[in-house]
Amino acid sequence: ESYDMGGHDTYMHKEIVEQVEAVDRVLRGRIDDRFATVRLGGLNLEPGEARRVRRIKILGCGTSYHAGQIGAQLIEELARIPADAEPASEFRYRDPVVDPDTLYVAVSQSGETYDVLAAVQELKRKGARVLGVVNVVGSAIAREADGGVYVHAGPEVCVVSTKCFTNTVVAFALLALHLGRIRDLSVSDGRRIIEGLRRLPGQIDEILKAESEIKALAKDFATARSMLFIGRVRGYPVAREASLKLKEVSYIHAEAYPASELKHGPLALVEPSMPTVAIVPDDELLEKNRAALEEIKARSGRILAVAHQEQEKADHTIVVPKNEHELDPILMGIPLQLFAYHTALALGRDIDKPRNLAKSVTVE
Numbered sequence: 001e002s003y004d005m006g007g008h009d010t011y012m013h014k015e016i017v018e019q020v021e022a023v024d025r026v027l028r029g030r031i032d033d034r035f036a037t038v039r040l041g042g043l044n045l046e047p048g049e050a051r052r053v054r055r056i057k058i059l060g061c062g063t064s065y066h067a068g069q070i071g072a073q074l075i076e077e078l079a080r081i082p083a084d085a086e087p088a089s090e091f092r093y094r095d096p097v098v099d100p101d102t103l104y105v106a107v108s109q110s111g112e113t114y115d116v117l118a119a120v121q122e123l124k125r126k127g128a129r130v131l132g133v134v135n136v137v138g139s140a141i142a143r144e145a146d147g148g149v150y151v152h153a154g155p156e157v158c159v160v161s162t163k164c165f166t167n168t169v170v171a172f173a174l175l176a177l178h179l180g181r182i183r184d185l186s187v188s189d190g191r192r193i194i195e196g197l198r199r200l201p202g203q204i205d206e207i208l209k210a211e212s213e214i215k216a217l218a219k220d221f222a223t224a225r226s227m228l229f230i231g232r233v234r235g236y237p238v239a240r241e242a243s244l245k246l247k248e249v250s251y252i253h254a255e256a257y258p259a260s261e262l263k264h265g266p267l268a269l270v271e272p273s274m275p276t277v278a279i280v281p282d283d284e285l286l287e288k289n290r291a292a293l294e295e296i297k298a299r300s301g302r303i304l305a306v307a308h309q310e311q312e313k314a315d316h317t318i319v320v321p322k323n324e325h326e327l328d329p330i331l332m333g334i335p336l337q338l339f340a341y342h343t344a345l346a347l348g349r350d351i352d353k354p355r356n357l358a359k360s361v362t363v364e
């Protein structure tokens, strides 16, 4: 991959399409079939140390923070270590309790975001163990961290992150599997996740084939002034990232909410001119998500669902291929990257360089 546009009109489009190879690259050479685990050469964390970790705190900004939220869920599900993600900027200023049994993970595409770097430096000063999940090799955060996992997304030029987001989540899946297999994840579950990871590039390719359908939907939705994005548990960070993507490139206001919280406020906004994008994975929350769609439909709200099968209550469903339930969030956001892209294109926005935003924020 290079800085050449390679026949695409924008870097954003090029980078969305490149995800097939990028995901293949982050997996390459890391899977250990014999022990149903992954090898992460730069982690610098002995099995004994990994077993003693009581908590994981993930820090990042923007899209990297959202990738960290999915990462925290993957770690909790696969390694059964309590984990959560927080914006690095907030963490720094709230005088956090730095706990010796907590492993800190800094996430950054550029490896240069000031708020993340400053959080890492503060943590190191207090004696904490900090890993990096970083794309740019040899960047400031990668150098400051005690070890980590490179994301190997290749160069990302568009200000808004797409392929690096996906690769970062896959890198977290690798970290979660690695930690899980040191702790209590069974060989059969390890194998199940490895098989799921291997299916990802082909499934991404399949999703990209729906581009013309997504383009038509985006044109149709581009007249909205505001959109609601909803999801639950694994679907919620996907909704947050999809809403951020739409906002950044199209300048349409978008807000993400857990579907379970609709009745506590956002339902008041639902009407025909306020569409909802719903993440509806085929998992243990399917019926609850369907009930939320019903609530929206009852108020004449338009619904675009991203799901594993057609949703009766939705006006349109983008059907994505099913993977293992833990890995489904990796795939469900991809059609919504194309949705944001085509909405922005329909509105004539400056897609690779949205107004007021920078690729890398190296000042406070």
Ligand code: G6P
Residues within 6 Å of the ligand: 061, 062, 063, 064, 107, 108, 109, 110, 111, 112, 113, 116, 159, 160, 161, 357, 358, 359, 360, 361
């Ligand atoms: C800026 C970019 C975002 C990015 C964030 C964090 O706000 O516009 O796309 O997610 O910085 O950047 P990082 O390089 O640390 O991932």
